[in-house]
Amino acid sequence: MKLTSVACALGMMVAVSAVVSAQVKPNVMTTTEDLASIAREIGGDRISVEAIAKGYQDPHFVEAKPSFILKLTRADLLIVIGRDLELGWLPPLINNSRNARVQPGGSGYLDASANVKILEIPTGQITRAMGDVHPSGNPHYWLEPDNGRRISQAIRDKLSELAPANKGYFAQRYSDFDQRLGEAEKRWAATMAPYAGTKVVTYHRSWPNFMEHFGLDVIGYVEPKPGVPPSPTHTLDLIAEMKRQNSKVIVVEPYFALKTAQSIATRVGGTVLVLAPSVGGAKAATDYLQLFEYNINLLASTLKQFTGK
Ligand SMILES: [Zn+2]
DSSP: OHHHHHHHHHHHHHHSOSSOOTTSOOEEEESSHHHHHHHHHHHGGGSEEEESSOTTSOTTSOOOOTHHHHHHHTOSEEEEOOTTTTTTTHHHHHHHHTOGGGSTTSTTEEETTTTSOOOOOOOSSOOOGGGOSOBTBOSOTTSSHHHHHHHHHHHHHHHHHHOGGGHHHHHHHHHHHHHHHHHHHHHHHHHHGGGTTOEEEESSSOOHHHHHHTTOEEEEESSSBTTBOOOHHHHHHHHHHHHHTTOOEEEEOTTSOSHHHHHHHHHHTOEEEEOOSSTTSSTTOOSHHHHHHHHHHHHHHHHHHHHOO
8 A cells, every 4th residue: 555655656746747836946966066066056045955975975986875766756856967977876766766857868857967078088989898987088077167167057057947937046146156156267277377287196087177277287097097996017107107207296086095196106205185076075175166266275285385386
């Protein structure tokens, strides 16, 4: 009996129109805290938002807790990073939610990667061979301010479609966010300008958009391939390359062990710098703008020590 009534309730939810009534706040779920932060910028107090992955977790490997299934069952909108970032954990949550709206292609499913700049798109056959977790291009694209702007535009348009009564409100919030982002971009560019062309290493390939945008040159990675742990041969090659190119700074995401990166840094007379790849990845990275503020100030002060600029 109980199972039948649950099934009926689910069926009714699925049948509900895509447009949320003016009095009800759209219930938005996002896969990451970065998307939740941008959705909050646009949706303000007229939506409710919750992220599945925490900013201090590796977004490729998130525990698919059953509690998220119920949350997805109730969601009006699911916003994902896409490009296979969530491939290892999101599909079973979506399937088990039995919510037609949030299935890929549904009216309440938004892939934030649709209109952004994607780097490292593989040429030739697409494969996940040898554990490569970036088979469809680099999915860490939110770490570039203009991509953040494009994500916010997509969210504005989708929310306006779901809650047309609030279209003007979302447009106003977008315009305010766009202005604050634009002002911050000028400040960040000025802070990073002295370090243009500096050669750095990162643990995972989380930072191509970020480093390209701020003019830094990534010459190697602690991981031999995205998602593949360091190996002794690769580590020795990386040490040689860092010495050859006089590269001193290794950027590490907060969810990786520091041991290998630290031993490499010692060998090259450099340092390890833990940056936040997501909102919530450091205490001070409280929202999308603060994420950049935090990373840029920390990176600039470290590069200052090593370049004397
Ligand atoms: Zn990755």
